[in-house]
Amino acid sequence: xxxxxxxxxxxxxxxxxxxxxxxxxxxxxxxxxxxxxxxxxxxxxxxxxxxxxxxxxxxxxxxxxxxxxxxxxxxxxxxxxxxxxxxxxxxxxxxxxxxxxxxxxxxxxxxxxxxxxx
Amino acid sequence: xxxxxxxxxxxxxxxxxxxxxxxxxxxxxxxxxxxxxxxxxxxxxxxxxxxxxxxxxxxxxxxxxxxxxxxxxxxxxxxxxxxxxxxxxxxxxxxxxxxxxxxxxxxxxxx
Numbered sequence: 001x002x003x004x005x006x007x008x009x010x011x012x013x014x015x016x017x018x019x020x021x022x023x024x025x026x027x028x029x030x031x032x033x034x035x036x037x038x039x040x041x042x043x044x045x046x047x048x049x050x051x052x053x054x055x056x057x058x059x060x061x062x063x064x065x066x067x068x069x070x071x072x073x074x075x076x077x078x079x080x081x082x083x084x085x086x087x088x089x090x091x092x093x094x095x096x097x098x099x100x101x102x103x104x105x106x107x108x109x110x111x112x113x114x115x116x117x118x
Numbered sequence: 119x120x121x122x123x124x125x126x127x128x129x130x131x132x133x134x135x136x137x138x139x140x141x142x143x144x145x146x147x148x149x150x151x152x153x154x155x156x157x158x159x160x161x162x163x164x165x166x167x168x169x170x171x172x173x174x175x176x177x178x179x180x181x182x183x184x185x186x187x188x189x190x191x192x193x194x195x196x197x198x199x200x201x202x203x204x205x206x207x208x209x210x211x212x213x214x215x216x217x218x219x220x221x222x223x224x225x226x227x228x229x
Binding site for chain 2 (some may be wrong): 042112113
């Protein structure tokens with residue numbers, strides 16, 4: 001079975017450019033999460049969706065970051081304009097939420113996008 | 119969310135059992151205990167989870183103390199591929215899906 005697919009795997013761009021990261025969740029999963037990992041802050045949740053609707057975006061660092069999920073099989077995380085401090089590995093994860101609680105549902109992660117802003 | 123405490127690092131020899139401890143003294147009665155691991159240059163990988171009873175799956179076993187204030191992830195025979203950072207995470211009942219990752223335990227496996 002295909003896992004969570006992220007693209008690109010690596011992105012190097014100059015400060016000020018727009019960056020778009022893409023994620024395809026596991027088929028049948030209805031929840032999608034975007035995380036960021038840096039040496040200083042570790043892994044932190046940015047935003048998550050349930051049934052394509054953003055539920056909690058409290059982790060999004062600032063207005064330069066936006067995320068969309070136009071359908072159940074695709075999500076994007078966009079940074080505009082990008083800054084060097086946005087350099088990190090960005091992970092997408094998906095899960096199946098059957099109602100009631102997330103507390104016993106595992107999340108499945110992609111291999112991440114390594115973003116470098118020069 | 120309740121806090122967990124793990125050792126920063128541990129070492130093991132290949133083909134020997136490994137016991138990775140996690141303290142969670144402020145756990146509440148409905149918090150689930152989850153373990154994830156992250157191999158180098160990969161995304162986190164779900165390992166196992168439990169509530170009160172010990173749990174086994176193909177990857178590992180989870181032993182939960184009777185008072186639930188601590189738990190232990192058991193790898194029965196460590197392989198070189200098990201070298202990773204292991205995260206113990208508590209998830210509150212009714213949680214919104216947020217995984218809060220601490221620093222985890224870096225496991226080194228020696229041949």
